[in-house]
Amino acid sequence: MNATTTTSTRPRLPTKLLLLAAALIAAVGFLVWTGTQGATVYYHTVGEVRGMGSEAYYRLIRVNGIVADGSIQSATDSNLISFDLQDDSGRLPVEYRGTPPDLFGYSSEDRYQEVIVEGQLEPSGAFRARSLIVKHGPEFEPREIPAQ
Amino acid sequence: MSDLLYLFIGFSAVWLGIFGYLVYVTGRVRSVRDELHDLRGQLDTPQAGREA
Amino acid sequence: MRQAQTTELPRPRRLAALREPANAVLYAALLLSMGLALFMAFVFAPAERVQAEIYRLLFVHVPSAWLAFAAFGVVAVGSVMFLVRGKSRWDRLAHASAEIGVLFTTLCLVTGSIWGRSVWGVWWQWDPRLTTTLIMWFIYVSYLALRSYIDDPNARQRMSSVVGIVGVVSVPIVWFSVEWWRSLHPTPSVTNPGGGMPPEMLTTLLVSVAAFTVFYVVLLRQRMQLELAVAELGSLRERLYERNEESA
Numbered sequence: 001m002n003a004t005t006t007t008s009t010r011p012r013l014p015t016k017l018l019l020l021a022a023a024l025i026a027a028v029g030f031l032v033w034t035g036t037q038g039a040t041v042y043y044h045t046v047g048e049v050r051g052m053g054s055e056a057y058y059r060l061i062r063v064n065g066i067v068a069d070g071s072i073q074s075a076t077d078s079n080l081i082s083f084d085l086q087d088d089s090g091r092l093p094v095e096y097r098g099t100p101p102d103l104f105g106y107s108s109e110d111r112y113q114e115v116i117v118e119g120q121l122e123p124s125g126a127f128r129a130r131s132l133i134v135k136h137g138p139e140f141e142p143r144e145i146p147a148q
Numbered sequence: 149m150s151d152l153l154y155l156f157i158g159f160s161a162v163w164l165g166i167f168g169y170l171v172y173v174t175g176r177v178r179s180v181r182d183e184l185h186d187l188r189g190q191l192d193t194p195q196a197g198r199e200a
Numbered sequence: 201m202r203q204a205q206t207t208e209l210p211r212p213r214r215l216a217a218l219r220e221p222a223n224a225v226l227y228a229a230l231l232l233s234m235g236l237a238l239f240m241a242f243v244f245a246p247a248e249r250v251q252a253e254i255y256r257l258l259f260v261h262v263p264s265a266w267l268a269f270a271a272f273g274v275v276a277v278g279s280v281m282f283l284v285r286g287k288s289r290w291d292r293l294a295h296a297s298a299e300i301g302v303l304f305t306t307l308c309l310v311t312g313s314i315w316g317r318s319v320w321g322v323w324w325q326w327d328p329r330l331t332t333t334l335i336m337w338f339i340y341v342s343y344l345a346l347r348s349y350i351d352d353p354n355a356r357q358r359m360s361s362v363v364g365i366v367g368v369v370s371v372p373i374v375w376f377s378v379e380w381w382r383s384l385h386p387t388p389s390v391t392n393p394g395g396g397m398p399p400e401m402l403t404t405l406l407v408s409v410a411a412f413t414v415f416y417v418v419l420l421r422q423r424m425q426l427e428l429a430v431a432e433l434g435s436l437r438e439r440l441y442e443r444n445e446e447s448a
Binding site: 150151152154155157158159161162163165166169170173174176177180181183184187188190191 | 234238257261264307315318415418430436439440
């Protein structure tokens with residue numbers, strides 16, 4: 001066939017190569033292991049945070065939940081927002097200082113109501129969020145054209 | 149409004165990335181073929197009757 | 201050896217000539233599908249209920265991801281075939297596909313980041329989908345780096361074939377990351393019965409995937425021709441060098 005193809009003989013696998021492969025498999029394996037062990041989770045549920053008790057205080061953690069209907073309150077004289085984060089396992093009052101993402105809000109108002117908050121739980125029971133991330137599901141719907 | 153800007157940047161990045169890569173690879177193919185052509189020319193000119 | 205090379209010389213030129221009509225068809229398909237995909241993404245597909253316009257990034261983000269997966273799958277096939285058959289052309293296929301896969305992964309990360317900034321409110325999060333995608337990107341960037349570090353062609357082909365086979369494990373990990381672990385990134389909208397989108401969006405997405413596939417094929421062919429030309433350049437230079445040695 002081609003001159004350049006005939007120059008390569010049937011390959012043998014040297015040890016260096018097997019070591020490289022082993023390292024790669026180990027890296028991938030580690031990834032799977034840490035994920036399934038729950039040693040590192042991207043976020044906690046409200047119930048998990050509650051279950052940690054005082055251990056959760058002042059630790060930087062992420063909590064996921066749905067913003068409770070009608071619970072969003074924003075101060076008129078500052079950029080402080082507070083709301084209740086809710087899931088099957090409980091309810092958590094959250095305070096966030098800053099401008100929330102544009103799509104943060106109630107589903108009934110065509111916004112996303114699920115969030116991940118990153119911050120610290122305080123002994124008072126309130127969660128002080130330093131970042132507020134909007135989460136959404138895989139559903140896409142057409143925007144309804146308002147009747148004229 | 150910034151959403152439309154983000155949308156524009158996203159689409160531009162994709163199409164420029166793909167076309168840029170295509171242009172780059174095509175250019176490389178051309179320059180390598182030019183060089184191949186030159187080298188073949190050099191090989192075809194017999195050097196003081198060595199090829200006999 | 202030298203005789204074999206002499207008979208091989210005209211081959212790429214002859215094949216390139218034969219391929220001209222195929223090229224014309226491919227490039228026409230490319231322009232048509234790209235134009236159609238753009239039209240559908242911006243005109244045919246309706247605005248989204250919550251996201252309004254920015255969701256249209258879906259039509260480049262998802263095809264980039266899928267084609268990256270496909271490209272890395274091709275790398276694995278090329279690598280296996282090279283180890284089984286020992287023919288350089290399989291290695292060339294793997295190398296070309298890896299480079300294009302890295303390109304598509306990069307585009308997927310970039311569009312995802314922009315989309316995330318707009319909807320999630322953050323450019324980046326170390327969530328499982330984003331993290332595993334970045335790891336996949338690193339694996340194939342290392343694959344390309346490895347290739348450029350090894351001078352001996354035989355060693356290069358064998359080493360990179362092993363990486364090309366092991367590396368493909370990252371594809372299902374990236375795909376299932378959103379099912380296995382808690383993540384910010386949504387689960388698949390198309391293959392997941394829980395997700396979904398209206399038919400106009402789905403059709404647009406499929407047309408976009410088709411356009412990206414045409415692009416992948418065009419890029420792959422072009423990149424493989426480059427591989428072939430570079431390989432030939434190497435052997436030609438060697439011959440010239442040998443001849444000059446002889447005549448000296």
